[in-house]
Amino acid sequence: xxxxxxxxxxxxxxxxxxxxxxxxxxxxxxxxxxxxxxxxxxxxxxxxxxxxxxxxxxxxxxxxxxxxxxxxxxxxxxxxxxxxxxxxxxxxxxxxxxxxxxxxxxxxxxxxxxxxxxxxxxxxxxxxxxxxxxxxxxxxxxxxxxxxxxxxxxxxxxxxxxxxxxxxxxxxxxxxxxxxxxxxxxxxxxxxxxxxxxxxxxxxxxxxxxxxxxxxxxxxxxxxxxxxxxxxxxxxxxxxxxxxxxxxx
Ligand code: AMP
Numbered sequence: 001x002x003x004x005x006x007x008x009x010x011x012x013x014x015x016x017x018x019x020x021x022x023x024x025x026x027x028x029x030x031x032x033x034x035x036x037x038x039x040x041x042x043x044x045x046x047x048x049x050x051x052x053x054x055x056x057x058x059x060x061x062x063x064x065x066x067x068x069x070x071x072x073x074x075x076x077x078x079x080x081x082x083x084x085x086x087x088x089x090x091x092x093x094x095x096x097x098x099x100x101x102x103x104x105x106x107x108x109x110x111x112x113x114x115x116x117x118x119x120x121x122x123x124x125x126x127x128x129x130x131x132x133x134x135x136x137x138x139x140x141x142x143x144x145x146x147x148x149x150x151x152x153x154x155x156x157x158x159x160x161x162x163x164x165x166x167x168x169x170x171x172x173x174x175x176x177x178x179x180x181x182x183x184x185x186x187x188x189x190x191x192x193x194x195x196x197x198x199x200x201x202x203x204x205x206x207x208x209x210x211x212x213x214x215x216x217x218x219x220x221x222x223x224x225x226x227x228x229x230x231x232x233x234x235x236x237x238x239x240x241x242x243x244x245x246x247x248x249x
Contacts (some may be wrong), residue, residue, distance in 0.1 A: 001148065001170075003046045003055045004110040005080065006101060007039040007062045009071040010121040023219040026121075035071045038116025040078075040183040041176040045146060046114055047079035048181065054148050057081050059108060063092055063100055069199060076194035077186030083199035084108075088211060090204070094122070096211035098130035103207040105135060110171070112153065117142050117175040128175040138168035142177040 011017060011026070012034040018027045035043075049055040060075035062068040063086040072083035086100050105113060118125040132139035140146075140155025144163070147154040153172055156165045158179070186194070204211045232238045242249045 001049070001055045001111040001150070002109065003049065003058045004101075004105065004108060004113045005039070005042045005046045005058060005060050005075065006097070006113065006115040006127070007043060007060050007071050007075050008036040008116070008119045008121075009033050009062060009064055009068045010036045010119055013037055013120055019220050019222050023221055025217065025220050033067065033070075035074050036116050036119050036121075038118060038120075038176050038178070039075075041178070041180050042114040042116055043075045043078050043080060044181045044183040045143075045176060047184075049146075049148060050079060050081075059084060059110070061086070061101065061104055063088065063097055065089055072199055073191075073194050074186065076197040076199075077191045078184060079190070080197075082197055085199055085201045086204060086207065087201055088204050090211050091213055092211055093213050093215055094124045094126035095130055095214060096204075096209065097127050098134055099209045100204060100207055100211070101127070101131050102134045103209055105131075112148065112170060113173050115173070115175050117177055128173050132173040135171075135173070138170075138172040139174070140166050140168050140172060141175045143174050144177045144179045146174060146180070 010033065011028065012032040015032055020027055043060065046055060046058040050058050058080040059082055060072050060080040061084045062071045066087060069085055072085055076083055084104060101113065113131065115128040128141060129139060140153060142157045143155045144158050145156035151170055153168050153170055153174065154165055155168060155174060156163050158177060232241065
């Protein structure tokens with residue numbers, strides 16, 4: 001079984017994100033970037049399937065600026081076999097990414113595409129679903145467990161009040177949730193080995209995809225600052241404040 005994994009380069013989850021002064025977006029200059037955490041989980045799952053002999057090849061795909069190659073190298077160091085980089089300096093929205101992935105699926109014919117459930121920068125939670133729609137494939141989203149066998153997959157999802165297990169046909173799109181696995185750290189020898197693994201580079205034009213944004217961001221602002229709290233002396237004072245100041249009771 002051939003697996004394609006989508007890996008996005010995003011601001012590292014430990015970084016405190018700052019809004020640009022002109023409110024057009026967030027500051028990315030001189031900010032640490034890493035692989036989207038849900039995509040690390042996707043790579044880990046694919047590599048485990050490779051190690052178990054269920055998968056025969058894992059291809060990591062990233063789209064965006066030149067530095068996305070670093071994200072692909074991380075996936076290769078974790079155990080993916082080869083990479084594909086769709087290089088562009090344009091802003092890529094989920095529909096554009098889904099269209100590019102659909103073209104790569106056409107070329108590579110994977111059995112399963114694994115994506116993160118959401119990118120932590122845009123929080124869109126759209127790409128996997130759009131890709132399934134474009135391809136007409138089954139989808140199992142927010143997977144917390146994946147059982148893959150020839151021709152079908154059982155995908156367990158955490159829903160309100162319990163676990164739901166879906167049986168879906170392969171080829172399929174699967175998106176990963178937090179509890180699916182704990183991604184490994186790449187070892188130094190594997191980081192060295194990853195340098196020799198191939199990364200194919202192409203452009204959106206090569207794939208015949210118009211990536212022009214369909215959505216316009218009007219503005220990005222900081223959340224409202226929280227006001228400081230006060231200590232009350234008694235329950236009576238608390239009740240009084242809730243009633244007469246906050247107006248909630
Ligand atoms: P989103 O729909 O933007 O929340 O992203 C969901 C998932 O789509 C991510 O976790 C990635 O697996 C994939 N994805 C989104 N954008 C990109 C990108 N530029 N390159 C590679 N994968 C991406």
